Amino acid sequence: MRPEPCCALGGRSPRDLFEAALRRPRWTGPSDHIGHGRDPAEKLEVIFYLDVDDGLVVRADYRATTCPTLLAYCELLAHWVAGRRTEEALALRAADLVAAVQGVPAHRQGRAALAVEALHAALNSDGERRSERR
Numbered sequence: 357m358r359p360e361p362c363c364a365l366g367g368r369s370p371r372d373l374f375e376a377a378l379r380r381p382r383w384t385g386p387s388d389h390i391g392h393g394r395d396p397a398e399k400l401e402v403i404f405y406l407d408v409d410d411g412l413v414v415r416a417d418y419r420a421t422t423c424p425t426l427l428a429y430c431e432l433l434a435h436w437v438a439g440r441r442t443e444e445a446l447a448l449r450a451a452d453l454v455a456a457v458q459g460v461p462a463h464r465q466g467r468a469a470l471a472v473e474a475l476h477a478a479l480n481s482d483g484e485r486r487s488e489r490r
Contacts, residue, residue, distance in 0.1 A: 369459050373428035387417075391478025393470045398423075402430055402471055404478040406437070413437050413445060418474070425464040429453055429471040442479050448472060 387405035394401045402420040406413055416434040420426050432453065437445045450469035454460065457468075 368432065368457060370425055370428040370457055373431045373457065374424040376431050389478040389481045391474045391476065391481055393472075393474030393477065395466075395470050400426055400467065400470060402426060402474040404430075404433075404474045406478045408442060408479075411442050413440050413442060413479075420471075423464075423467060425460055426467040426471060428457055428460075429468050430474075432456055433471055433475055437475065446476060446479055448475070 388408050389404075389406040391404045391406075392401070393403075400421050400423055402418060405417045405419075407415040416437045418430045418434055420430050433448075436448075450466075450472045453468040453472060454465045460468075
């Protein structure tokens with residue numbers, strides 16, 4: 357059975373998530389796991405910072421280029437993944453994220469894949485504590 361998808365949070369609008377991203381306090385400490393996602397053609401980048409303890413994501417943060425849609429997807433992922441097992445987070449697919457955020461134009465839905473790529477990269481990173489911040 358698949359884990360509960362992030363769309364279980366209910367349909368949230370990109371605007372609500374973007375505004376939440378702007379209000380979100382930034383975490384500045386070092387991270388166990390760091391993962392990057394890049395789309396050079398669109399000049400988009402996202403970095404996820406995770407702390408994982410015994411297979412459980414205890415903290416999640418991100419930095420992303422200022423694309424409101426990308427920020428909305430990252431905001432939802434950061435909230436959803438905190439408190440989840442790494443196996444659940446690795447089972448997440450971009451289609452799950454697209455289903456969770458209503459009203460995103462089709463030509464911007466690919467940003468969900470970029471956000472999930474960065475999250476998965478962080479989950480699959482070596483787990484060496486470091487403070488790679490820009």
